[in-house]
Each structure stands twice: as structure tokens, then as C-alpha cells.
Amino acid sequence: MANRTPTKRAAAIPHGLDREQLLDMYRLVRLTRALEEKLELLFKQSKVIGGLFRSLGQEGESVASAYALRRRDDGTGDVLSPLIRNLGSMLTVGARPDEVVRQYMAKGDSPARGKELNIHFTDYQRGFIGQISPLGDLVPVMAGVTLTFKQRGEDRVGMVYIGDGATSTGAFHEGINLAAVQKCPLVVIVENNGWAYSTPTRMQTAAKSFTDKAAGYGVAADRVDGNDMLAVYGAAKAAVDRARQGGGVTLIQVDTYRRKGHAQHDAHGYMDPAEIDRWATSNDPIDRYVATLTENGWAQAKELATIDARIDRELDEMIAGVEPSPLPDAEEARTDVVSGGPVAAPWYRLSPPDPTKA
Amino acid sequence: MATATRSKPEHVSLTTQRKPVTLLEAIREGLWEEMERDPSVFLMGEDIGAYGGAFKVTEGMLDAFGSLRVVDTPISEIGFTGAAAGAAHMGMRPVVEMQFIDFIACAYDMITNYVATSRYRGSGAVPMVIRGPSGGYVRGGPFHSQNPEAAFFHTPGLKIVYPATAYDAKGLIKAAIRDDDPVLFFEHKWLYRRPQLREVLPEEDYVVPIGKARTHREGTDLTIVTYAALVHKSAEAAEVLEKEDGLSVEIIDLRTLLPLDDEAIVASVKKTNRLLIVHEDTRTGGIAGEIAMRVSEKAFEWLDAPIQRVTAIDAPIPYSPPLEDYFLPQTDDIVKAARWLANY
Numbered sequence: 001m002a003n004r005t006p007t008k009r010a011a012a013i014p015h016g017l018d019r020e021q022l023l024d025m026y027r028l029v030r031l032t033r034a035l036e037e038k039l040e041l042l043f044k045q046s047k048v049i050g051g052l053f054r055s056l057g058q059e060g061e062s063v064a065s066a067y068a069l070r071r072r073d074d075g076t077g078d079v080l081s082p083l084i085r086n087l088g089s090m091l092t093v094g095a096r097p098d099e100v101v102r103q104y105m106a107k108g109d110s111p112a113r114g115k116e117l118n119i120h121f122t123d124y125q126r127g128f129i130g131q132i133s134p135l136g137d138l139v140p141v142m143a144g145v146t147l148t149f150k151q152r153g154e155d156r157v158g159m160v161y162i163g164d165g166a167t168s169t170g171a172f173h174e175g176i177n178l179a180a181v182q183k184c185p186l187v188v189i190v191e192n193n194g195w196a197y198s199t200p201t202r203m204q205t206a207a208k209s210f211t212d213k214a215a216g217y218g219v220a221a222d223r224v225d226g227n228d229m230l231a232v233y234g235a236a237k238a239a240v241d242r243a244r245q246g247g248g249v250t251l252i253q254v255d256t257y258r259r260k261g262h263a264q265h266d267a268h269g270y271m272d273p274a275e276i277d278r279w280a281t282s283n284d285p286i287d288r289y290v291a292t293l294t295e296n297g298w299a300q301a302k303e304l305a306t307i308d309a310r311i312d313r314e315l316d317e318m319i320a321g322v323e324p325s326p327l328p329d330a331e332e333a334r335t336d337v338v339s340g341g342p343v344a345a346p347w348y349r350l351s352p353p354d355p356t357k358a
Numbered sequence: 359m360a361t362a363t364r365s366k367p368e369h370v371s372l373t374t375q376r377k378p379v380t381l382l383e384a385i386r387e388g389l390w391e392e393m394e395r396d397p398s399v400f401l402m403g404e405d406i407g408a409y410g411g412a413f414k415v416t417e418g419m420l421d422a423f424g425s426l427r428v429v430d431t432p433i434s435e436i437g438f439t440g441a442a443a444g445a446a447h448m449g450m451r452p453v454v455e456m457q458f459i460d461f462i463a464c465a466y467d468m469i470t471n472y473v474a475t476s477r478y479r480g481s482g483a484v485p486m487v488i489r490g491p492s493g494g495y496v497r498g499g500p501f502h503s504q505n506p507e508a509a510f511f512h513t514p515g516l517k518i519v520y521p522a523t524a525y526d527a528k529g530l531i532k533a534a535i536r537d538d539d540p541v542l543f544f545e546h547k548w549l550y551r552r553p554q555l556r557e558v559l560p561e562e563d564y565v566v567p568i569g570k571a572r573t574h575r576e577g578t579d580l581t582i583v584t585y586a587a588l589v590h591k592s593a594e595a596a597e598v599l600e601k602e603d604g605l606s607v608e609i610i611d612l613r614t615l616l617p618l619d620d621e622a623i624v625a626s627v628k629k630t631n632r633l634l635i636v637h638e639d640t641r642t643g644g645i646a647g648e649i650a651m652r653v654s655e656k657a658f659e660w661l662d663a664p665i666q667r668v669t670a671i672d673a674p675i676p677y678s679p680p681l682e683d684y685f686l687p688q689t690d691d692i693v694k695a696a697r698w699l700a701n702y
Contacts, residue, residue, distance in 0.1 A: 140440025
């Protein structure tokens with residue numbers, strides 16, 4: 001930097017992005033990591049109910065891929081379905097940190113009102129559909145979402161995330177195949193993070209590359225370094241544009257690495273600590289993004305530090321606000337099974353107990 | 359989206375010509391009318407387009423409504439059932455055809471884990487219908503004759519409909535399509551084209567409410583609770599019992615299996631004091647057990663005899679005629695069981 005003259009202009013920003021968008025992506029990726037760190041603290045304080053799933057090392061590709069979507073909050077934008085490690089994608093399309101914390105703490109005012117956990121929640125206005133735990137199932141669902149865009153002549157696009165492990169499911173195959181023959185405007189992000197719980201990718205598939213599978217379905221494919229945010233954005237943007245213009249399905253293989261166990265309760269003894277360390281020290285997506293921003297003159301370290309400080313302050317305030325929220329009313333368990341009111345209460349919970357009533 | 363512009367083909371306007379229709383034709387007319395009424399209704403399934411479906415339920419629909427609303431799918435029950443859910447999320451009302459209802463097992467995960475839980479999980483209503491030919495008595499063998507209702511009967515979040523008459527079939531398919539919950543709609547293939555079931559249907563639009571049983575035959579000595587094909591075999595049995603034994607048999611046709619119409623069942627049991635449950639599905643874990651238990655909870659003191667059931671035997675459904683005949687409940691089985699119950 002010292003050699004450069006003060007008048008030298010910053011390098012051109014790729015993929016049609018501008019400086020504000022670059023900083024916005026920085027805010028989102030930092031928010032993702034910071035929010036998960038706060039959740040980890042809450043987990044250690046036993047304030048998270050159930051499991052905690054970190055996306056450490058994968059925040060960049062989550063944010064950058066979702067950033068390529070047309071994001072709106074009136075139900076007319078693109079639609080995304082995440083996986084457990086796509087907190088960054090959820091935040092990018094408008095999920096709020098307080099909603100995520102409420103979900104993890106099983107609060108009555110969480111988006112799923114205590115009936116579902118972590119980032120398994122839905123908002124059609126903002127354009128995201130919560131995944132379910134049987135992996136692969138959202139690929140057919142998103143085939144149907146995007147089939148409807150086609151049926152109605154809407155220029156909307158769907159994006160669905162699937163892990164290297166879940167590409168082994170029948171649902172993945174059937175969903176992408178159906179979307180392919182129907183030329184649905186769907187982008188399938190295959191996140192190859194090396195692990196499906198404790199199973200390494202080589203035990204998941206004998207294929208050399210997940211892009212080989214795309215050829216089998218007759219869809220476009222791309223492969224990208226998942227810890228290079230701008231590369232991920234570029235690949236996602238190209239696929240989204242292609243889908244929007246009637247070009248059908250694209251499968252993007254995103255190569256990244258899961259630097260934690262499957263969940264907080266997983267001590268991940270099956271992973272090599274040196275390998276984790278290597279990814280942490282030389283291939284962290286946020287470190288790489290910061291270097292890209294500053295070395296190209298697109299952002300100053302001071303600007304980024306200001307963003308960091310604001311995130312930390314806002315998260316602390318938010319958590320303090322969420323913690324007092326009550327858990328749901330127990331009777332809530334009976335609602336929303338089908339239309340037309342709650343299901344019957346067990347007769348022995350009635351007062352007085354009466355077996356002819358339930 | 360395309361709607362039918364030409365006048366209706368003859369095969370879906372029998373009712374307006376005041377001609378009697380079969381159960382299959384009633385379903386086809388119901389589907390057609392709902393497609394015309396609501397542009398968000400569309401069909402998905404294997405070979406439902408140019409071929410018109412394995413049983414021709416959707417014959418002519420591709421020409422009338424186009425390939426965006428009559429979607430031929432790859433062989434992929436998980437795929438198109440999940441896609442239907444996705445479309446329903448976006449405001450559509452998909453109707454999925456299982457070519458044979460036996461293949462619904464392939465989509466069991468999608469239906470039970472995804473579709474049935476969607477409303478509860480906060481992902482909203484899934485107004486979709488899964489319909490298909492079910493049942494035996496047609497020598498279809500193990501994979502074209504099953505009655506898999508019990509597997510889904512146990513799944514909160516679903517509705518299950520299984521009509522026995524042409525009138526009900528049309529009214530219930532319309533109700534199922536208009537319902538905001540996922541509905542499994544079973545169509546008994548032995549009833550599809552039975553000439554005896556032909557009826558002239560009302561010309562005006564009508565629905566049969568989901569969740570309401572129907573008294574197929576009034577009686578005072580004993581109640582048979584049943585559905586689908588066995589409504590008709592039970593009616594044959596009731597004729598025999600009336601002629602030969604002077605017995606007055608009441609038949610309750612459930613029409614909807616989930617939710618069960620407890621009120622209608624219990625009211626009939628309180629009237630006749632004897633209950634025989636008849637279904638074509640296998641015995642263990644079949645819905646007869648649940649019905650018996652509910653009557654035991656709600657009307658034990660009105661019973662003059664132990665509740666009995668006539669069902670298929672606990673085996674896969676076989677192919678060869680003597681085997682299938684032995685496996686499935688027959689009219690004579692119902693006569694014998696009812697007679698035993700009446701004499702208790």
C-alpha cells in the first residue's frame with residue numbers, strides 16, 4: 001500500500017455490486033457469526049432449549065448466495081429454503097436476529113410459537129420457507145414453489161440449499177429431476193462442507209464432484225470456492241439471472257468446511273484438529289472478505305470496526321429484550337393441527353375428568 | 359393461466375345431459391368443474407396428460423387446460439407430492455394423482471413429516487389433495503390393491519376421505535379441493551365403473567361436507583359401520599339378513615375416515631345396541647380398532663354385545679382369485695358375523 005500514490009483509484013468492484021452492497025454483505029456475515037457466538041453463550045447458560053448448530057466457516061457462502069436473490073418483504077420477491085447452517089442466508093433475506101433467538105429459546109412469541117426450533121421458520125412475505133429435519137425434502141417443495149412461478153408467469157426465482165450428505169436422498173434426486181424437466185427457475189446450492197454429521201463426503205458419494213450429478217439431470221452446473229464471498233455471489237447471481245430468464249435449474253457446488261461438530265453436543269472427535277485449524281487460520285471467509293475489501297480499497301478497517309461495534313451492541317440489547325418473553329401456553333400444543341380449531345384435550349385433563357368428552 | 363374455453367366434452371357433461379354417471383365419471387366431473395371454477399387448481403401425476411391417467415380419470419383435461427395445469431411428472435412420488443406442497447405454499451390448490459394408491463408409501467415421508475406438520479410448524483396451510491385408485495376385488499395383486507388408509511389415519515394434520523357412491527364422490531372431491539387442509543382422497547377401483555352405482559347427479563354445484571358420515575340404510579337391530587366398497591357388500595348382507603333372519607340392519611357409511619364422525623357412530627350404536635365394524639383393510643392396527651375403542655369410551659353402557667369386526671386377514675393382498683377371495687371380507691362373512699352378534 002505504501003507504494004501506491006494517494007490518487008490511485010480503487011479496483012473495480014465485480015459482478016455489478018457497489019460499495020454499499022459490499023458493506024451490507026460485510027454487516028450480514030459479521031452479524032451471522034456474532035449472533036451464533038451469542039447463541040453459544042446462551043447455550044452454555046442453558047438458555048437455549050435443545051441443540052445449537054453453528055455455521056462457523058460457512059457464513060460467507062450463506063450470505064453471498066442469498067444476496068443474489070431479489071429480496072422483498074411484500075411476498076413478491078424470490079423464495080429461499082435454507083439448511084440448518086444457513087443462518088446467514090436467513091438474515092440476508094430479512095429474518096431478524098430476535099426471531100432466531102426466540103426460536104432457539106422456544107419462546108411463545110417466536111415465529112413458530114414454540115412448535116419448531118432453531119431456524120426452522122417460515123415467512124412467505126419475506127420469502128423464506130423453513131426446512132424440516134428429513135433432509136432433501138425441501139428440494140421437491142422448492143421445485144413446486146418455482147413451478148408455480150412458471151405457471152403464473154412470475155419472474156421469481158427459488159433457491160434451495162442441500163448438504164453433501166443430503167444429496168444422497170431420494171427426495172433430492174426426485175426434486176431436482178422434476179424441476180429440471182419442468183425447467184423451473186430454481187437454484188440448487190450443494191454445500192460441500194466435508195461432513196454429514198460424522199460421515200465424510202467420500203463415504204457419501206463416489207462421484208468426484210457434485211457438478212457431475214448436474215450432468216445426470218441435464219441442468220447447468222457451477223463450482224465455486226465457498227469461502228470466497230464474491231466468487232459465491234458471482235456464481236449465484238449468474239444462476240439466479242439464468243433462472244429468471246427461463247434458463248431453468250442450476251446446481252452450484254460450493255466448497256467449504258464445517259469447523260465445528262454437527263451441533264454443539266457433538267465433540268467431533270472424528271475430525272482432524274489440524275485440518276480445522278488450517279481452515280480457521282488460512283481460509284476463514286470473513287478474514288478473506290475483509291482482506292479483499294481493504295486491499296482493493298473498497299472499505300477502510302475503521303468502517304468495518306464501526307459496523308462490528310454496532311452489531312455487538314444491538315445484539316446485546318436484543319437478547320436482553322427477548323429473555324423475559326414467556327414460554328408458550330401449554331394449551332397451544334392443541335392448535336394449528338388442522339383448520340377449524342384446536343384438537344381435543346385428553347379427558348383426564350378436563351375438570352371434572354369425563355371419558356365421554358374426549 | 360388457461361381455462362377451458364371450448365364447450366365441455368361429452369364425457370364430462372353427462373350430468374348436464376341428465377345422464378347417470380359412474381363413480382369414476384363423478385370424480386372426473388368434480389375435478390373438471392373445480393378446474394374451471396378456480397384457476398389455482400391444477401393436477402399433477404404420472405401419465406395424467408395425453409394418456410388421461412391409468413384409469414382415465416383425467417381424460418381430456420390436458421387438451422382443455424394445458425400442460426401448466428395438467429402436469430405430467432417423472433416417476434417420483436416424493437418429488438411431485440413435495441412439489442404440490444410447494445405450490446400450495448404459493449397459493450395454488452394442487453391435486454396429485456397416485457397412479458395406484460399403493461405408491462403413496464413412496465411419499466410417506468413427504469406426507470407425514472412435511473405436509474401434515476406444515477400448519478403446526480408455522481409454515482401455513484397446505485391445501486392439496488392426494489387422490490388415487492385403491493382397494494381390491496379386482497385381482498390386482500400385492501401392489502395394485504392395497505388400502506393404506508390406516509398408516510395415514512394415525513397422522514395428525516391430514517384428512518382422509520373414501521366415498522362409496524357417485525354422489526358422494528363428486529361432492530367430496532370438490533370439498534377436498536376447497537379444503538384448506540391436506541386431504542387424502544381414496545377412490546375404490548372396484549366401484550369406479552360399477553353400473554349399479556350410476557346415478558343422475560344434481561346439475562347445480564354441490565359439496566358433501568368432509569367429516570360427516572351418512573346413514574346408508576336405516577335399521578334397529580344392529581349397526582354396521584363401514585366405508586367404500588364394503589358399504590355395498592354390507593348392504594347385500596343386510597338384504598340377506600332381513601330376508602332370512604328378519605333382522606333390521608343399520609349401515610353407517612363413514613365417507614370421511616379422518617376426522618371420524620363419532621357422533622353418527624355413537625348415535626347409531628345407542629339406537630341398535632350392537633356394533634359390527636367392517637373394513638377391507640387388514641385387521642391389526644386397522645381403523646376398526648379405533649372405532650371400537652371410541653364406542654367403548656362413549657357408549658359402553660348401551661352395548662348389548664361385544665363389538666366385532668370383519669376385515670381382511672393380516673397378510674399382504676394376494677393375486678390368485680381363491681386367495682384374494684379368502685383374504686378380503688366377503689358378503690357372506692358379514693352375514694355370519696352380524697348373525698352371531700344379533701344372537702348374542
